[in-house]
Amino acid sequence: MNTNRLSTEMQNALIKQMTKENHASQIFLSYGCWADTKGYGGIANFLYRHSQEERNHMIKFMRYILDRGGEAKVEAIPAPPENPQSLTDCFNKVFQHEVDNTTSIYDLVDLAFREKDWATWNFMQWFVKEQIEEEKLALELIDKLKIAGGDRATDESLFTLDKALEAAADEVSLPQEATADNPS
Secondary structure, eight states, rough: OOOOOSSSSHHHHHHHHHHHHHHHHHHHHHHHHHHHHHOOHHHHHHHHHHHHHHHHHHHHHHHHHHHHHHHHHOOOOOOOOOSSHHHHHHHHHHHHHHHHHHHHHHHHHHHHHHTTTTHHHHHHHHHHHHHHHHHHHEEEEEEEHHTTTTGOOOOOHHHHHHHHHHOSSOOOOOOGGGOSSSOO
């Protein structure tokens, strides 16, 4: 008896996303190494933590596929792209990566809807919310660097930014959690 509750198309799409999350983990790990070699230990630490979060996302997809009776396959990933040229380039690449990932998540939600696979549709809602957080976090990186002076920032401003990111929480508040008493 076939106990796989996922269509072949859905299973393959979930495996593709699992691989995408694994690749994201490697990209952020690579960017963290780059930041470390430039002396930005706090930014590197932030990127290392983000790398681990992406790996955790990969595991969530793997676990879901297995729990639905499917076969999760670990696929090869390409090497991370070239190192960023600057902190602005790094943070812009982080943001663009998150936007691309959001598109992939939306494609999975759309597929689940078309297939009337409500279990997968429900599972994907966590990732929809997560991508709101991820994009906001990436935009905050870009904004903080702009405030510090962007590529023309002083060493003192970059030192302060580096220390702030080292201590920063990885989670951000979301608009849907805002209230009149707690607007941020």
